[in-house]
Amino acid sequence: MRIDIADITPDRVAALRASAPQVFGGTVASRLASQAVWAGLIVLAVYCLVRFDFSPVRLWNGLGQLGAIIRHMFPPQSGGAFMEFAGAILQTLGMAFLGTLFAALFAIPLAFLGSKNILRFSPGRFLVRRGMDFLRGVDQLIWALIFVRAVGLGPLAGILAIIVSDTGTLAKLFSESIENVDRKPVEGVRANGGDPVQTIRYGFIPQVLPMFLSSTLYMFESNVRSATILGIVGAGGIGYHLAERIRSHRWEEACLILIMILVTVGVIDFVSKRLRQRLIGKATH
Template sequence: MSGRLRAAALADLPGLRARHPQGFRAAPLGGLPGSAALLAGLALLGFGFWRLEVSPARLIGGFGHLLHFLTLMLPPDPGSWARAGLILHGLAETVAIAFLGTLVAAVIALPLGLLAARNTTLHGVVHFLSRRALDGMRGVDALIWALIWISVVGLGPFAGVLAITCSDIGTLGKLYSEAIEAADRRAVEGVTSAGGGGLHRVRFGVLPQVLPIMAGQVLYQFESNTRSSTIIGIVGAGGIGLYLSEMIRTLEWPTVSSIVLLILATVVAIDALSTRLRAAIIHGAAAPGS
């Protein structure tokens, strides 16, 4: 049957073109502006490769050096038991920095996220200032925050916690505000119709919807900050990054590979744990309405 319909449609193709010309109109290719934008993008890409000295030959040649470093790293060997203990202590310190910095940032970012959201802010000026403050804190990388806080409080994990906190306040505050603005307004309208004020609308209309989303965002940030804490440790903000940089400077490549493997195993474990916790939170949030 489909073959007969197709044959009939092909036989009546001139009539179909006459009755439905818009259906047979060729799709526009963007015209001159689109072509000019494409050419400009390609020219900018080529200029960037040239200006930054991106060379495929250098990249291919560098693979030989990379393989040489990999052979130097095998087999992984932390060295003495004393060094292995120091490495494990540094790894635990890195996880502690990430956990404490993320937790403090999550608490501080909550009121800022409420002020930065259009549907829960106090005033338009407060909304604008809150947004710009979050943009400023998020625009400075955690490594830069670490260098700043090292100059203020000195070397050690305390500077690392402050660096993670400052960086995450901007990120989590931004994510919180977007989740709050996307909340269903019907719950807020229900609280208002029952005589609830502004705080009641936030407490009973907005927060129950967005808290599971916020919890998932905090767990993801904790996982990401475990890697960031390794980097800021290299500049002296505590954690295993200090041991990693020392081993690289002294060319202790088997110890470097053992540290890298420990970091990867920790990140994988935290990722698996956070995935289960996020699934449990989402399931728990969906259970009352099911």
């Protein structure tokens, strides 16, 4: 469609404005309301800056200190504990692996119970879902602290923390994939006389398994990152060494640990991304 510039007369614009006012932007009231919201957000931000003492002097002094810390960090040194750090990194990976694995195993039945197309009984589904929300609502680090109190210092507390907090997350992700399955293969198996077990085995599993594995790998990546800090509260892994080096101002060793964490996370992300692409690729062909 061609519009000639000459056709756009004030009369025509006025007619269009009368027939379709929403195209010309909000009404005065809605614009005022959105401006009021923005003003409120800015006032709140200024209030926060004042309340939390973001004074230029304090920031300047802090940045000076930070500069000194960073200068101390280079060159990174092991202080003779390189093997100890490497062992702790492996322990971190082990914690993330076991935590994710068990969380996935617990999440599978819960996910089926929390899916609309499996469990029609809605109060039961509601209970399962709210329970999962609670597990996810409490941060992993809080679970870690609680488990450190309950089972003592060490990686077991960290593994348990990962299991508890991630069962909720994975169950949610899994039940989303279950609810998104294509009904046709399921009905096909049923129409050919498949019993319920066969329906799940040949109707659901081939569709959801790659999605489950992919979500689990994704959570594993995320858990490797979060497992590095569980040690700060004593729940095993490299975080313990890092927190201890920072607290005792051995910056060059802390820096080495940070570099080791960056490299590990990078490698895990790369490998896991490759695996996930393969799994998803298999699912779509």
